[in-house]
Amino acid sequence: MLLANIDLFIKIVESGSLTAAGREVGLSSTTVSERLAALEAHYGVVLLNRTTRAISLTEEGRTLLEGAKEVLDGVVDLETRIRFGAQTLTGPIRISAPSDLGRTLVCDAIQIFLEDHPKIRIELLLSDGYVDIVGEGIDIAMRFGAIEDSTLRVKSLGVKRRVVCAAPSYVDALGTPKVPADLKNHNCLLMRFGHKLDNSWRFGSGVSKQVVTVSGDRVANDGALVHQWCLAGFGIMLKSELDIGADIRAGRLIELLPDFASPAVPLQIMFPPARAQPRRVRAFADYLIETFERVGGLTEQT
Structure with missing residues (x-):
């Protein structure tokens, strides 16, 4: 039950409210609230600041979110390897990308990747502004320009005019x-x-x-x-x-x-500061890197 409550906690954070999380998993708002309270009682801390309009992570909640995704991703990877074999990838990937780039190159990459890995589910969030990668449960984010958050892991996709x-x-x-x-x-x-x-x-x-x-x-x-x-x-x-x-x-x-x-401005791919990435995230990140290595300059065919 603890892992189930942790998974529900992640869905609350990603969806932005207890009600939305309940709709996603088919639970009433009352049940979601009770299970969140049970999780907070288990750890003896407040995980979310809740008002009538919004929720936000406490420091303890942010710590749980960072560690919980790693633990649950490990469980999903282990289950996949046992049920489907080591070569099968399954589970969700949550991606943030600039709006124009997301609608074109990233969208095309997702299409090809899903054809090769049909058990993967990808959620693409388009935004040209700041995104709290940890707070919004993002697995992979792409951004132009310098990265100010030194806790994030970053890989370069080259510089672009x-x-x-x-x-x-x-x-x-x-x-x-x-x-x-x-x-x-x-x-x-x-x-x-x-x-x-x-x-x-x-x-x-x-x-x-x-x-x-x-x-x-x-x-x-x-x-x-x-x-x-x-x-x-x-x-x-x-x-x-x-x-x-x-x-x-x-x-x-x-x-x-x-x-x-x-x-020229650097284009970078970023990951939350967890110790390890699930195989599905590593695989899609590697595919993105390969995709952008193939992209030519302004006068070349992409």
């Missing part, structure tokens, strides 16, 4: 910027990452390095929406080459200011 681009219809109507400073006179489509507005666009390196503060009439915290706006001709955007390579090759977007290339 960010490209200034626009639709042909926008260029035909409003012209092409010749130098980065010209962007001040154009409508730029902006991303918001949490509280940070990405309106300081960087160009060049070394002595030629420059930063231009841009503005525009559309801001979103969803990279796929900014991408959609750009394709529709509403303005100029700054986007990873992974997201817009196919559009550039097909002529749906035009690269602007190619002689003032923005500094």
